[in-house]
Amino acid sequence: MGRPSKYSDEFRRDAVALYRAAEGQRTFAAVAKEIGVSHGTLRNWVRAADAEPASTGQALSADERAELARLRRAEREWQVEKEILRRAAVDSTGRCNTSSSEVLMGRPAGWMAALTGRSPMKSPGAPTLRREVERQFWRDIEAVAATLNRVTSAGVVYRRPLGDPVSG
Incomplete structure (x- = not known):
């Protein structure tokens, strides 16, 4: 068994409540400095408090656990869809979340110079x-x-392989 903590449970709960009361306006480091603990310690306390069941003293029922699991799955799926859409927006416009030096019109930097021998800021080429x-x-x-x-x-008959998308 590890050594006993030098901080009481009440002190930990108060520290977590103080951090949560800031509602994202203050960092772990700022709140931790104010109460005299390290920011990592405060972060661990907040994460532990988030992982605990509600402080009502009652564990979740089977229905509540199933609903929570369903909502967490839906949240993960939503995050994946959001990431796919974000990447599609970047790929389609080449401007979202990237600097103009990295991507120009959705193509890698330097593609215009490689194609035409001209700088990317000029037109694609003379007529x-x-x-x-x-x-x-x-x-x-x-x-x-x-x-x-x-x-x-020459009399050779061409037969399309199965699954060839070309019709005719």
Whole structure:
């Protein structure tokens, strides 16, 4: 068994009540300094008081425990959904909770310079660059179409694998 505490139970209850009376306006450290204990000790007392059943002297009934468990599960699910939505907002706009140097338009920093060789603050490129990118895109499409034409003219039958999302 450990050594007896130098603080009485009444002193602990009063310290916890003093911290709770501040309603988040004062830190553990500020309240602990005022009463002459360490902030870690006060934090442990508050956590222990939070973990104890209500001070009415009665334990929770089975129905109350089940309701409490259900509410805690619902709270965890809500927190997960909130985190998913927060991340989706960051990914979709690239501006939420991040600095502009970290993310620009939802892409990693430096993507514009890597693509165009220009700084990210300038336009994506002159019209000639955009036209060249578009031309390359259509050249790639044309090359794929030509390959498919050669394959089908050679008599090869293409069958889509199961689960292939392409219809036709």
